[in-house]
Amino acid sequence: MHLKSRSKPYIIPEYSLTGDLLSFLTCNLQYRYQNKGTLPPSMPIQLWFGEFIHGVMEEAYLKWEEEKLEFPWQWDKDIRPIEEMIDQRLRSRGLFPPSKQYCPEHFPEEKIGVYEFGDNPYARIASARAERSINVWGPYLFPLIDSSEIRLKGIRDMPNYDKKHSRSNHYSVNGVIDVLSSFKINNSTQRTIDSYQNTIVQYLQKDKSFREVLKNKIDNEYEVIIDYKGMRRPSTDSETYKQHEWQILTYSWLREQQKDAKPIAAGIVFYLNELVPSIIDLKLIKEDIVNGKTDVEISKKDKESLLEWDGNENYYPTLSDKFRLDRSIRIIPIQKDKIEGSLKEFDSVVNQIESSLIKEQEGIKIGDAWKAEAEQRTCDACDFKTICQKNKGNIENFTVP
């Protein structure tokens, strides 16, 4: 009797924008080693703060919802326990805080109320940013939240599908929306956008391109996708700046596939480091202003203060609260044609990843199947530089990150 062999399982490759595509674009080979080789990076400082601030904001929202605690929150009493909980959670995943940014010691209860926040020896820059994020944006953001940590999934055709070589005829796009909010517009019932005395809604109303998008919409209730970034606002000519728009547009396409979705009018990205910029951030902000690579207006006073500053690390230029707020919020209106563009881009990067995978499956060496190309600072912090062809024999040139 002839026994049929079992057919191959039908597996749809899964791709997430942040975990796969952006990481692949940073360096193809590093992505291969980190993601397909399941090796976590050993120096994830940026990753640590990003995960930390997401966790802190999520837990702060849950606390606010349960206790309806009035703002401003006291750092040592209300915020520090959240930070410690998130730190423990991250440690269990192998993510340890950089000690210059975060004090890992337990804050003793008997010290509550003893120090001023600015003089508190337990509070470093990560805590200062967490405190500002909660107390500056929390009062306006938390009441607008409908749901948080929304997992999304969508299916797309595999680009350049070829029955013999491709892994599947489809691929899955995955993503997680940090926060989803919905507003009613032109309607006098609760949650009417016009009647909000809410700074975030005011930023939306002031945004010209958002108002343009609304003109073409006929519904009266819309969703807004919100994403936190544990970083400074990127320069307008940078890849990161474009990628954040790409992320919001992709998420809006994914969200539209869900049954309970309302039309999506905008995305908001919060660059939370802008609330407490470091010396390096200030130098980069100054550079962006000098080179015209910013989309945020600056007042004459702030500009003078920043341009007169010589980079001296013992002295911080004074910047207005308005400027810091303006830099920490970015509105991205959702336009249909732009969504199409971002999905095509998604397909194109998936195609590149799949092509490298196919090459490797066909026996081509990893170093030849995946391109080793990255910015110098990425190579400086890369765990694989000793085995990377690009940097072979060049190790002594690396700076310590």
Ligand code: SF4
């Ligand atoms: S050293 Fe640079 S080029 Fe080589 S894998 Fe790492 S990031 Fe990529």
